[in-house]
C-alpha cells in the first residue's frame with residue numbers, strides 16, 4: 001500500500017542572515033528589524049524536499065558549467081499546464097524568462113514605444129505600474145470596482161479609456177492583491193474588448209496554481225481564440241513552491257507573430273536560457289509537487305480561517321476579503337478610521353508587523369493592508385495578538 005507523505009508547515013525556520021528580502025530588508029524598508037515579516041510574497045515554508053533533493057543531487061557533481069535545457073523541463077511544464085489547468089500548450093509556444101516582472105519589462109520594450117500607454121487594473125501588484133513608468137510608458141487606469149465585497153472589472157470605463165496610444169493591458173489572473181479567480185465570462189469579455197481594439201494582453205498567472213476553496217483557475221489564453229491570439233502569458237513554479245530566488249519563470253505565446261517578435265528578441269539578447277538550477281527545480285516541482293501543493297493549500301486555508309475568526313472575535317473593525325487564490329489576504333481596515341500614515345504607524349510601530357500597505361497597489365487600495373499568511377500558524381498567532389495589543393494601545397484608532 002502506498003503511503004502519502006505528510007509535509008510539515010508548522011516548523012518555524014529562522015531566515016535571518018540568509019539575505020532573505022522578507023527578513024533581512026526589514027530595517028531598510030520599515031525602519032525596524034524586530035517586526036514579524038508578513039509582506040513580500042514568498043512563504044516561510046521550507047523548500048519542498050523533492051526540489052531540494054533534486055538540486056542537491058546536481059550539486060554533488062563538481063562542475064557547474066554551461067548547460068543545455070533538458071527536454072524534461074519543457075515536458076514537465078506542458079504536462080503541468082494540462083493536468084493542473086486543462087490547458088494544452090505546444091512546446092514551441094514556450095520560452096524561459098528570468099522572472100515574471102522581468103518578462104513584463106521585456107515585453108514592454110518589444111511591443112511598445114516611449115509614450116505608448118499600458119492599461120492596468122488597480123488596486124494591483126505595484127510593478128505593473130512601476131515597470132512601465134520606469135520605461136517611459138504612460139499608465140492608463142481601469143480601476144476595479146468593489147461590489148458586495150468582491151472586485152469586478154469595469155468594462156464601460158475600459159471602453160472609454162482605450163485610445164490609439166493604448167498597446168498593452170496587464171492582467172493579474174488570479175488577482176493580486178484582491179485574490180480574485182477571474183471567471184470565464186469576465187475573461188472572455190476582456191478578450192473581446194482587447195481584440196476589437198488590437199490590445200495585447202499580458203496575463204500574469206504566477207498565482208495560478210493556488211486556487212482555494214474549490215475555485216478553479218482559468219488560463220486567460222484558454223478562454224477563446226481571441227484571447228489565445230492576443231496574449232502573452234507569464235507563469236512560474238516560484239510562488240507555488242516557494243522558490244522565488246531561483247528565477248524559474250516562463251512565457252506562453254500561442255500566436256506565431258507575437259512569438260516571432262518576442263522570442264527572437266529574447267534570443268538575440270540571450271535572456272531565454274534558463275539557469276541550471278531553475279530547470280532542475282521546475283522539473284522536480286511539476287513532476288512531484290501535486291501532493292505537497294494540496295497540503296500547503298489546505299494549511300493556507302486553515303491560516304485564513306484562523307485570521308478570519310480572530311479578527312471577527314477581537315477586531316471586527318478589520319474585515320477579511322477572503323481570497324479565492326493564493327496566500328495573500330486583503331484586509332479591509334477602513335473601519336479603523338485611520339488615514340494612511342496612522343494606519344502604517346499602527347501596524348509597524350505599535351503592532352510590530354510588516355505588511356504591504358494598500359496604497360502601494362494604487363487607487364482603491366487606501367485603507368487596506370495585504371497580509372501574507374504563507375507562514376507557520378504560530379507566527380500568525382503571534383502576529384494577531386500583537387495587532388490586538390497594538391490597536392488597544394493606539395489612541396488614534398477611533399474604531400467605528
Ligand SMILES: Cc1ncc(COP(=O)(O)O)c(C=O)c1O
Pocket residue numbers: 040041098099100101102125172176204206207236238244249
Ligand atoms: C502578480 C505577481 N506577479 C509577479 C510577481 C513576481 O514575479 P517574479 O519574481 O517572477 O518577477 C509577484 C510576486 O509577488 C506577483 O504577485
